[in-house]
Amino acid sequence: MNLENLSIAELRALQDDIKKQLKVREQKDLDEARAKILQIAQSLGKSVKELVGDGVRVKTQTVAVKYRNPNDASQQWSGRGRQPKWVKDWVDSGKTLDQAKV
Numbered sequence: 001m002n003l004e005n006l007s008i009a010e011l012r013a014l015q016d017d018i019k020k021q022l023k024v025r026e027q028k029d030l031d032e033a034r035a036k037i038l039q040i041a042q043s044l045g046k047s048v049k050e051l052v053g054d055g056v057r058v059k060t061q062t063v064a065v066k067y068r069n070p071n072d073a074s075q076q077w078s079g080r081g082r083q084p085k086w087v088k089d090w091v092d093s094g095k096t097l098d099q100a101k102v
Contacts, residue, residue, distance in 0.1 A: 067100045076102075 003011065041051040067087065069075035075086045083091075090100055 065102055067097060068102050070100060 006014065037048055037051070041048045044051065063078040063080060065076040066079035067077045069086045069090070072086070075084065077084050077087055091097065
């Protein structure tokens with residue numbers, strides 16, 4: 001299909017058709033996947049819930065607190081990710097992060 005010869009209106013109509021077709025195909029793929037999962041579960045004599053459990057369990061680890069606001073102990077930061085406002089204010093006031101280290 002040569003897209004260069006299509007008008008803007010035709011391209012937008014094509015874009016809408018593509019979006020609709022993507023939704024149809026995605027739903028079809030999901031339905032097929034569900035049917036396969038059900039078939040596997042039935043072949044094992046198990047329910048789908050027994051087969052997959054309550055969902056995906058992600059093991060999370062708590063990151064230790066590395067910094068604590070000396071003025072408010074409830075404000076703490078692991079040192080990962082974006083600095084909380086209290087850390088930025090602390091550093092902007094001329095103090096160092098080492099002074100807030102736990």
